Each structure stands twice: as C-alpha cells, then as structure tokens.
Amino acid sequence: MGAITDEKRNLIIVSNRLPLSVKQVDGAYQSSLSSGGLVTSLSGLTKSTKFQWFGWPGIEVRDPKDREDVQKSLEAHNAIPIFLDSSLAHEHYNGFSNRILWSVLHYQSGVVFDETPWQAYRRVNELFADAISETADSGSLIWVHDYHLMLLPELLRDRLKQQGKSCAIGFSLHTPFPAGDFWRNLPVRKHLIEGMLSSDLIGFHTDEYKQNFIDTCASLLNARTEIPNQIQYKNRLVCVNKFIVGIDPEKFTDSLQKPDVQERILSLKERYKGVKVIVGVDRLDHIKGLTQKLKGFDAFLDDHPELQNKVVLIQVAVPSREDVKEYQDLETELCTIAGKINGKHATPEGTPLLYMHRSVPFNELTALYSVADVCLLTSTRDGMNLVAFEYVACQEERHGVLVLSEFAGAASFMTNGSIPFHPANKTEMSEAIFNALNLDPAERKAKYEYLRGFVNANTRFEMLS
Ligand SMILES: O=P(O)(O)OC[C@H]1O[C@H](O[C@H]2O[C@H](CO)[C@@H](O)[C@H](O)[C@H]2O)[C@H](O)[C@@H](O)[C@@H]1O
C-alpha cells in the first residue's frame, strides 16, 4: 500500500499546533500563522484539498464566551481548537514532548524521565481522541501528525470502535526516528510505539528513519517485519513508508515578483555590494546546530583574513519553545558567541555576523533568501529541514549554493546538489563555506538545477492527500 487517496472521503488533519496560533492582544483574540516546517509542509494542501484541522490553539481560553469567539474566528480557516488548561498544555508540550521525547528522537543524551509530564502527555492525547472521535464520520480519513500525538491512533481507534465508526488512520512523523538502542532511553517506549501501530499507514521523511522504526518494532515488540514496508502486530497489518515532505515553490516565486519585495531585494543588493552574503534561517533549537554554526563561521573568518569585510552571515534565529530552560540557556549562549565573533572580527567598515533573534515576515524572508550567495544549514539532527527547499525556490537567478549538514533529513535527497559537511567539525565547515563561495559558475548551475528539479518534483505531501 502506498498513499491512501480518496477524494470523496472527509479528511481530518490533527497536529498539536494549529496552523494559526491565537494570542490575546489588548483583551482581544488575534490569530497569526504558526512558525515551523509542519505548517509549511501542509500549507500546500489548502490549494487542492478540503479538510478540517484539529489542534491546540496555543493559548488557554477559559471563559465559554471567549472559547466561542476563538472557535468562530478559526472556523473560517477550517481549524478546530482543542482547548487545554495552561498547566496541562505546558506539561504535555514543554515537559514531555519537547524536553523528553524530542531529545530522544534527536539523539540527545542526558534525558531524564519524569512521571508528571508523561501523565499530562497521555491526558492530552486522550482529550484529542475524545474531540476527534466525536466529530469524525465513518469513512473519514484521519491524518495525525508528529511526536506530540503518538498515543492518539490507538486511543482514537478504541473510541471509534465503541461508537461503531470505521475510519482509516494515518500517522506522519516529522522528526527522525533514532537508530539501534537509542529509543530504549525512554521507559515508556513500548506504549508510544504501540500507540502509533494502531494506524493503518505510518509515514517517515527518509528510508533511514523508516527502517529504524521497523527494527525497533521487531526488537521491542517482536512484531513480524519480513515483508518490506509492512509490520504485523497483534493481528493488525500496518503499512510503513517514506513520504517526501516538500514546499509550494510557487508561493516563494510569486512573493519575489511583488514590487515591494523587488524593491527590498534591490536595497539589500546595494547594501551588500561587493560582499558575499551567507544566510541561515533556523528555529532557535539545539538540533539546528546553531552553536556549531557560529563557531564554524568564526573558524572560517580566522582561516580567511583576506575575506575581511567581504563576507557577512545573516542568521535568523526564530524564537521557539521559550518556556523550556534548555532553550533559554541556548539563547543566552548564542548571544555570547555572536558578541564574541563580532568583538573579534568587526572593523570600522562593519560586522561579519548579523544575528537576529526574532521571526521575519514572509516577504522579508524571501528577499533574504534571494540575495544570499550561500545558505548554511548545520543541523545536528533534523527531520527534514524545509528551509533548504525554500532557499532553492528563491535562487532561480543567482544559483546560490546550499551548504548542508549531512544530518538533516534533506541531505538524503539533496547531497548531490549541495556541499555536505559534518557539523561537529569546524574545519570541515570552514572549508565547505569557502568552497561554496568559490564554486565555478558551471558547477554552481549544475548543482542548482539538480536541487531545483528535486524541489519542483516534491511539492505535495502525498501521504493521505
Ligand atoms: O510547533 P513548534 O514546537 O513551534 O515547532 C515547530 C515544528 O518543529 C518541528 O518541525 C519538523 O517538521 C518539519 C516538516 O516536516 C521538518 O522539516 C523539520 O525537520 C522538523 O523539525 C516539529 O516536528 C513540528 O511538529 C513543529 O510544529
């Protein structure tokens, strides 16, 4: 079985975060587009497919009248909020999903398990199952996304069965799934895998993640896995496969045509005349290797004094998960390193590093991508990394070079068209940057065309759509 596709069926998308996050500004509720690749990867679907999207609105709303208002404002975008108390949401999202589960999925050591966040994780998965099973009709396709909701397929299947409904359930993991023994770091590992195995189809970003998952099912649960892409467990047959997540490149090329974006591009080109621009866009997260990136860039500046005032790194670090201490500490560390780099390498002509700790509007982002000669992505682990795709989409004229960590999921597909490197090796990173800046035009064009072909061929996330 490949993708589940059936235009007549009602499609329900479920993710922890809705594509619109709600905030209270001066007493009124306002919604804005959520950050991150999951939302980007599914936004292309809105063009061609009708669906309802269930998720947490990102804010506690207690008053029933306020809940109604929020519900109505999201309804216009087919988004259905699942309201959670703030302490429950905090323990589920920050406590278990991001401090514990995210770390294990991305091979980070020193994970400490705690019962309270685990119970909150279970409870939130139950609340999602209650809300969705109530709304779903028999025959609906339910597409669950990501590590925040690994228990949901099982909870949902039980409830639907009790209600006499039959629905196909798909599950997409947007993160890596770790190899070998790493998953054993989680005392509740079995519950999570069993939760996912109640799906009909499970999708991963790469073959490597898929195979790691299959191997874990065999070793942990004794599941039968002899038939490729199938897992037989407790009288159920579950299909697993790789589904390449992509972007809608037209959204980016259209943005570049807008007069105000063209104007912005001209002004950035003027500002950086005679200077090579390297761009980095990452959520401020350990897995993006930002510490390594800044240190690698420092090494590059040390190695190439002849390029003083001739290269600038513009790094956008999008605020993320700011209630988690590890993320706060990372932000402090990055500020210190950024300050040191500019302290060491700045001249009266300017600074080599522009470190921006904020999100940028979409048009500004596309202008930045467009003027950059190089895009530097240094993930230590990363499910896919859609910034790599977006940079390519904005480089039709310049044929800029992608310098891509071998640990980003995107590297499984983009290595031929990029300059790969190991993010823990400063020397390798410095050489990769130098090579990218000095690539001859014919090779640049060839690499670019390879990447462009890949990005254009993978514009739809085709698992259940
Ligand atoms: O919702 P947040 O906690 O703010 O985090 C944003 C998203 O981060 C992760 O994104 C992943 O999905 C991308 C698209 O498939 C992929 O390219 C990237 O490598 C992953 O890190 C997370 O998995 C999402 O659930 C979050 O919404």
Ligand SMILES: O=c1ccn([C@@H]2O[C@H](COP(=O)(O)OP(=O)(O)O)[C@@H](O)[C@H]2O)c(=O)[nH]1
């Ligand atoms: O200020 C910004 C800058 C970037 N992005 C988007 O965040 C997504 C990042 O996705 P990626 O897959 O690279 O990583 P993730 O953040 O999901 O781990 C991309 O679509 C970016 O365009 C964003 O939402 N706000």
